[in-house]
Amino acid sequence: xxxxxxxxxxxxxxxxxxxxxxxxxxxxxxxxxxxxxxxxxxxxxxxxxxxxxxxxxxxxxxxxxxxxxxxxxxxxxxxxxxxxxxxxxxxxxxxxxxxxxxxxxxxxxxxxxxxxxxxxxxxxxxxxxxxxxxxxxxxxxxxxxxxxxxxxxxxxxxxxxxxxxxxxxxxxxxxxxxxxxxxxxxxxxxxxxxxxxxxxxxxxxxxxxxxxxxxxxxxxxxxxxxxxxxxxxxxxxxxxxxxxxxxxxxxxxxxxxxxxxxxxxxxxxxxxxxxxxxxxxxxxxxxxxxxxxxxxxxxxxxxxxxxxxxxxxxxxxxxxxxxxxxxxxxxxxxxxxxx
Amino acid sequence: xxxxxxxxxxxxxxxxxxxxxxxxxxxxxxxxxxxxxxxxxxxxxxxxxxxxxxxxxxxxxxxxxxxxxxxxxxxxxxxxxxxxxxxxxxxxxxxxxxxxxxxxxxxxxxxxxxxxxxxxxxxxxxxxxxxxxxxxxxxxxxxxxxxxxxxxxxxxxxxxxxxxxxxxxxxxxxxxxxxxxxxxxxxxxxxxxxxxxxxxxxxxxxxxxxxxxxxxxxxxxxxxxxxxxxxxxxxxxxxxxxxxxxxxxxxxxxxxxxxxxxxxxxxxxxxxxxxxxxxxxxxx
Numbered sequence: 058x059x060x061x062x063x064x065x066x067x068x069x070x071x072x073x074x075x076x077x078x079x080x081x082x083x084x085x086x087x088x089x090x091x092x093x094x095x096x097x098x099x100x101x102x103x104x105x106x107x108x109x110x111x112x113x114x115x116x117x118x119x120x121x122x123x124x125x126x127x128x129x130x131x132x133x134x135x136x137x138x139x140x141x142x143x144x145x146x147x148x149x150x151x152x153x154x155x156x157x158x159x160x161x162x163x164x165x166x167x168x169x170x171x172x173x174x175x176x177x178x179x180x181x182x183x184x185x186x187x188x189x190x191x192x193x194x195x196x197x198x199x200x201x202x203x204x205x206x207x208x209x210x211x212x213x214x215x216x217x218x219x220x221x222x223x224x225x226x227x228x229x230x231x232x233x234x235x236x237x238x239x240x241x242x243x244x245x246x247x248x249x250x251x252x253x254x255x256x257x258x259x260x261x262x263x264x265x266x267x268x269x270x271x272x273x274x275x276x277x278x279x280x281x282x283x284x285x286x287x288x289x290x291x292x293x294x295x296x297x298x299x300x301x302x303x304x305x306x307x308x309x310x311x312x313x314x315x316x317x318x319x320x321x322x323x324x325x326x327x328x329x330x331x332x333x334x335x336x337x338x339x340x341x342x343x344x345x346x347x348x349x350x351x352x353x354x355x356x357x358x359x360x361x362x363x364x365x366x367x368x369x370x371x372x373x374x375x376x377x378x379x380x381x382x383x384x385x386x387x388x389x390x391x392x393x394x395x396x
Numbered sequence: 397x398x399x400x401x402x403x404x405x406x407x408x409x410x411x412x413x414x415x416x417x418x419x420x421x422x423x424x425x426x427x428x429x430x431x432x433x434x435x436x437x438x439x440x441x442x443x444x445x446x447x448x449x450x451x452x453x454x455x456x457x458x459x460x461x462x463x464x465x466x467x468x469x470x471x472x473x474x475x476x477x478x479x480x481x482x483x484x485x486x487x488x489x490x491x492x493x494x495x496x497x498x499x500x501x502x503x504x505x506x507x508x509x510x511x512x513x514x515x516x517x518x519x520x521x522x523x524x525x526x527x528x529x530x531x532x533x534x535x536x537x538x539x540x541x542x543x544x545x546x547x548x549x550x551x552x553x554x555x556x557x558x559x560x561x562x563x564x565x566x567x568x569x570x571x572x573x574x575x576x577x578x579x580x581x582x583x584x585x586x587x588x589x590x591x592x593x594x595x596x597x598x599x600x601x602x603x604x605x606x607x608x609x610x611x612x613x614x615x616x617x618x619x620x621x622x623x624x625x626x627x628x629x630x631x632x633x634x635x636x637x638x639x640x641x642x643x644x645x646x647x648x649x650x651x652x653x654x655x656x657x658x659x660x661x662x663x664x665x666x667x668x669x670x671x672x673x674x675x676x677x678x679x680x
Contacts, residue, residue: 091577098579099495105487106496106505109553112546113508116519119526174422182419191423193671198430200667201660202607204634208641208656209433212440212649258429265426289412312514319516321610322638346518346610353525353614369522376516384510 116373124367126360135367141332141348143356148364150371152332156249156342157372160324161317163253163338164260168317169310171257172264179265180272180298181290192269199262207326210255211247215327218254219246223339241337245329250338252328256320260313267309271302271390305390311383319376321346345372434660441657444650449658454620454636457645463655465622466631469537472624473616473632474606476541481548482598488549489556494582497561506557512550520546521611529615537623537630540616544605551604555597559590592677599670603663609634633659 127148128135138149175195179188223244230240275298283293299306329341330351343351345368356362448462455461488505496502524543529535563586571581587594617629618639637655640648 091579095577095579098582099491102487102491102495103501105484106491106501108484109488109505109509109512109549112549113512115527116515116523119523120519123522123526123530171422171425174419175426177415178419178423182416183423191427194427194430197664197667198426200603200663201433202609202634202663204607204609204637205433205437205656205660208637208652209436211641212653213432213436261426261429289408291412291415292408294415315514319514319518321516321518322634325638326641346516349518349522350610350613353522354617366522366526369519372516373519376514376519377511380511380514381507384507 120366120370120373124363124370126363127367130360131364135364136371139332139334143352143358143361146358146360148360150345150364150368152334153343153345153348153368154371155334156252156328157318157344157346157375159249159338159342160253160256160328160344161314163250164256164317165310165314167254167257168261168264168313172261172309172313173268173306175261175265176268176272177294177298179269181294192266195262195265198258199266202322203259203320204322206255206259206323210251210323211326214255215246215251218251219244223250226339238336239338242335242339244339245341247327247329247341248339249328249335249342252324252342252344253338255323255327256317259320259323260317263316264309264313267312267387268302268306271305271309272298274305274390275301302390304386308383308386308390311379311386315376315380315383318379319346319372321350325350345369437653437657437660440650440653441660444654445657449651449654453622454631454640454651455647456620457643457648460647461651463633463636463651463658465619466633466636466655467658468622468624469616469619469630470606470633472626473537473541473544473612473630474602476538477544477548477605478598478602480541481545481601482552484545485549485552485597485601486556486594489553489560490582492553492557493560494578494586505553509550509553512546513554516610517547517608518610518613521613521615524611524615534627535615535617535629537616537626537628540612540630540632541626543611543615544608547605547608547611548601551601552594552597555600556590556594559593559597560586562593563589592673596670596674599666599673603666603670606666607634607659607663609638613638 131138131148135148135150136154137151138147139151140147140149141152142148179192183191223246226240227242227244230236279297279301280293283297288296324344325347328343328347330343330347331341332343332348333340335342349365349369349372353362353365356365448460449464450462450467451464452460452462453465454463488509492502492505521543524539524546528539528542532539567585567589568581571585572578576584612632612635616632616635618635619629619631621631623630633655637652637659640652640655643649
């Protein structure tokens with residue numbers, strides 16, 4: 058097709074009438090073609106947009122379909138049983154769910170305060186020339202594939218924890234009632250604490266970069282007014298910036314939480330893949346994603362595969378809720394900033 | 397003067413000094429991990445790097461070898477995933493920015509796309525396993541590429557939409573005023589203006605999938621040997637790293653580190669190039 062605007066320009070008002078008619082007919086044909094192309098492209102793009110919806114619903118339906126066998130056999134008990142025995146074909150999801158939640162809590166307890174403080178540093182303290190390099194470095198941390206964190210955690214971080222940190226924790230908290238059960242047992246190196254710490258390093262950049270973005274969205278005049286009253290930097294952050302950006306910061310945290318819940322490879326390397334619930338966070342455990350990654354290719358019986366897919370469904374439902382809440386909160390903030 | 401020496405004033409200053417010190421420490425703490433991980437990776441990775449890594453196949457346990465077949469597998473599946481995912485993502489992003497910017501459909505797609513963007517990648521692997529591997533009855537490189545494509549789509553949709561929205565409406569109006577139909581306005585004006593940003597999105601998507609392991613584990617599986625058969629299992633760098641790192645063999649562990657170094661360098665290069673393109677187009 059000859060694109061409009063290219064080629065020689067001929068007008069209908071030509072001296073020779075026959076040529077003029079021919080040109081007008083040609084032009085009408087071209088315009089008709091363009092109209093069709095235009096409509097075609099519109100439907101093509103609309104179809105692509107709807108394909109995105111189809112992918113998500115495909116994921117949901119395939120997970121429900123794949124897990125129907127396990128869910129119909131075990132019913133609600135699947136959610137609350139600890140047993141995980143491929144030989145007797147008894148499966149329960151509670152210990153992977155527990156592991157997923159505990160490791161994510163550890164990660165958030167560390168990553169949220171650290172991430173917020175880094176964002177404060179980047180927006181309030183950091184000299185201008187250093188902001189970009191530090192910001193980029195933190196974002197590079199987010200770009201490193203999770204398997205790299207996994208291999209580093211397995212060969213470097215876990216032995217380090219085993220040798221130095223865990224014996225220290227056991228010695229310090231051992232005599233304290235209550236805390237002694239949380240930090241009980243031999244220092245394995247791998248385990249839920251290690252997985253939680255690796256997750257903390259992984260979600261830190263997400264929380265940092267979103268917090269920084271929302272902190273930067275605070276109108277300078279608000280901060281200047283507070284400084285003008287004689288507030289310290291901390292007081293400005295605490296009483297002006299944080300209240301103004303609260304929704305966005307919580308949204309960013311939830312986004313990080315969504316990452317932590319679904320993270321697979323980094324956790325699989327260091328969690329120890331043990332299907333039991335231990336009060337001690339030093340003990341090996343498992344998470345939903347680590348269980349699937351470790352066992353899916355070994356699962357031959359249909360009920361085993363189906364149980365693993367049911368775990369996937371549970372993970373998807375949990376992360377869907379968390380991520381949806383995060384997006385809604387961030388969207389709410391954006392509207393306010395835009396207004 | 398009395399004010400500045402009052403205990404209240406001193407307490408506020410102290411509190412400020414402590415919290416700002418914490419902010420400083422937190423930043424140092426965050427950067428420390430980046431330095432530690434990269435240092436370890438460079439150290440272990442480069443000590444195993446040699447020509448053999450790029451010319452030999454993955455070895456059986458206990459002997460030396462290279463990573464040629466997983467490198468090739470990763471390249472093949474990543475390329476295919478980008479070829480499948482990019483057009484779909486660009487078209488969807490185009491609809492959202494150009495045709496239906498204020499549509500209900502667009503709002504829903506934007507929300508769903510953001511969910512897909514952060515959905516656990518292992519779930520995407522399960523999805524492709526269910527609709528493809530389980531139906532055909534065997535693992536295949538096609539399934540692996542498709543799983544990666546599902547990860548590419550939301551990244552490209554997001555950047556395409558964001559970049560097209562940034563194109564000034566005056567450009568569109570100028571195109572419309574000379575009688576260009578919308579399709580040509582989009583392809584000849586809007587795409588051209590947003591080109592750099594859209595390219596950035598594709599590069600970021602490549603960076604994202606080149607390290608993805610979870611969706612490949614039960615779609616493309618792994619392959620000890622040289623294979624270009626798209627209907628058979630295919631090796632990939634992340635899957636080989638996963639297998640080799642967890643093995644008890646020293647040679648395999650060394651190769652795993654080297655593979656990790658290759659992936660990290662590739663990913664970091666891609667994201668830095670993407671950033672450069674983005675900042676260059678912004679300054680224009």
